Amino acid sequence: MDFLKSAVASAIAKGSSLPFSLGDRVDIGDSIWTLHNGTKRDDSSACSVFTFDIAANKSRLPLAKNAVRKSRTLRHPGVIKVLDTIETESTLYIVTERVVPLSWQVKRRSLSEETAKWGLYTVSSTLKFINEDASSVHGAVRASSVYTSESGEWKLGGFDILSSMKEDDAIIYTYGSIVPDAARYTPPEVVKGGWEVIKRHPLTAVDAYGLGVLIFEVFNGQFSGGDQIGKTTNVPPSMHQSYKRLCTANPKLRLSPGHFVEQGKKHGGFFQTSLIRLTEDMESLGLKTDAEREEFINELDNLSDDFPEDFFKMKVLPELLKSVEFGGGGPKVLSATLKIGSKLSADEFNAKLTPVIVRLFGNPDRALRVCLLDNLPLMIDNLPQKVVNDKIFPQMTSGFTDVAPVVREQTVKAVLSVINKLSDRVVNGELLKFLARTANDEQPGIRTNTTICLGRIAKNLGQSTRSKVLIAAFTRSIRDPFAHARVAGLLALAATIDVFTDEDCAGKILPAICPSLLDKEKLIRDQANKTLDLYIQRVRKFGSTMADTVLPPTVPTEAEPIKSDSRPSNSNDKSWAGWAISSFTNKIATANGEIEPTAGVASPTEPDHTRSASVPRPAKSSPSTQLELPKHALRPTAQPLGRSMSDRPPQAVYEPPEEDEGDDVFDAWGAMDDDEKEVDPFTAAVASPSPSSPDPSANKSPAVPYDDGGEPDFAGWLAAKSQAKTKKPLPKGLGKAGASNVTVAKATPKPRVVAAPAKKIDTKPKDEDGDDGWGDAWD
Known part of the structure; x- marks a missing residue:
């Protein structure tokens, strides 16, 4: 079949x-x-x-x-x-x-009480129209004659014997008994006297009885015969009285469908439900006042999820959209609209909501804009990427610069919703420019939210701009005067640690985090410590994978002596402390060289006593040097300072004087330079005394009974400097030839000495200590 x-x-x-x-x-x-x-x-x-x-x-x-x-x-x-x-x-x-067919849901008993009342109200109102306005009788009211539309509304059908009582040859009188399964649903008076008896009874009697049968089927699943009519099993208690009056055996006492509706609509009646009120108010929504519209929206929000979704999609949603776009529905109506729209499929959403949403983003109403931004998470999945990128986002950008702070803030928050629908060009171009503005916003909350937003969209930024933008934004945020902005910056750095290079972590981010360790707010200090630990762990992990050195290995040759472990320090200590002492010694030697530039260069032919007192003793690794000279030979004496320039080799005189500064710089880095060349000038100077300048104090006992092991004689140096300050210097050119090495050295270039008196300069003795004519070389 x-x-x-x-x-x-x-x-x-x-x-x-x-x-x-x-x-x-x-x-x-x-x-x-x-x-x-x-x-x-x-x-x-x-x-x-x-x-x-x-x-x-x-x-x-x-x-x-x-x-x-x-x-x-x-x-x-x-x-x-x-x-x-x-x-x-x-x-x-x-x-x-x-x-x-409604019979599907009736047999499955899948109707909720609220939906059942709403449907029965629709059928009762339709029967009232047929009986009273059309003066007709349906004659076959039952579950099989009722259908549900795509909107979930109940629709009355089955007009096989629908007849007008004004017609003498109405079909119901002749063919009413051949309707399928008529024996179960026929009223008792018709069963006894045939369909002709309806002429003697109220016009509404037959359909009222059928309405009672429908109520029983809706709440119990099926109707087996006349013995079940009037039973209140599973029927809501509020409907019992009216339901029984519909099913009474006496047709003249039956409650008409119109009266049934009136009783249900009374205050506290069974038809006083949110869904029924919504249905009645929906069509006049655009004409309602603000107070009435507010009440309507509250009713809409109170509806539970067991109401027919199709009705909201097909009926309520279009009316709400009209009210929002043309009737001044406002944000509350829009919120209800988007809430219903979230239950639509992608195709339905694009057909019904997307065009309206695009137009609403161009609306200048700030309250409407804020509502759209708040509800973006509910609808973003259904919006096509091209629509968001080309139509919605360009309208959103005006919110970044709006004068109302709430609009700017909601626009920043909405970025998280639309970021996945934007192209790379828009993200790394327009979006970052607008976020740079909000990062400097006068409102601290907007600055904080911008930092959070950047931290969450870091993965969407291009690799060429990601590190530069985020480091600048986050490091500036942790210096923000607003405490929550600083916390947001630290949290963002912790969350985006994977997007930075190891060099940026060590050179840019860690120095920026450190000041937050002493922030006045404990919350920030705690977060700074957590973030700092994360970056230190990463830097240490990367450092452990690095090579020990990138310098090429040094291979000694025959021309180069084997490097000795001894260094120009007071011990063989190879630790950082040894280098620190050596560096300090070099500084003392440089200072001595500035006062006596001719004594800063040692000649291999000079005797050992010409070496500066600040130069440390040679290392113990050179036994020959220590055996040849006693310790007191390293002490400075007054006799070498009285030597004339004729006693010095010609190589020790530096001309022109302008090069003295370069020699001083070289002396200052001499120790490091000599160490690299594996040559110890101090050892060479001690090991090769000059025979032409005998040291009269070489065989004398040391001036100080304490052997300092070659350390610089700071006490003697300070004493000599103090004695020099007490002596009043002579005018330039009047100094004795043997008074000072510096004076002799400056007097050597005779053309400069002769030319000096011709200049108009003050010959009054100067009080400045150490004025030895150093400046004459720069005249």
């Missing part, structure tokens, strides 16, 4: 003259009609097609023709919307909006 039905349906679908194509069959059982899902050929929209096979049900053809005729003429929101009717020699077609 199923195979034959499918074959017939396929044959019908191939009819080229029909304006629709048939799809799956929907069996409803208790009807003379067969229901199919269909598609209109002109616009490919969904529809339903009721088909009647004339050859198979020829005896019920009058019922089918009556249904076709009444469907064309009866128009009401609670009635199935008929799109077209077609009559052929073999089949009758009624093309309607897409519907499904």
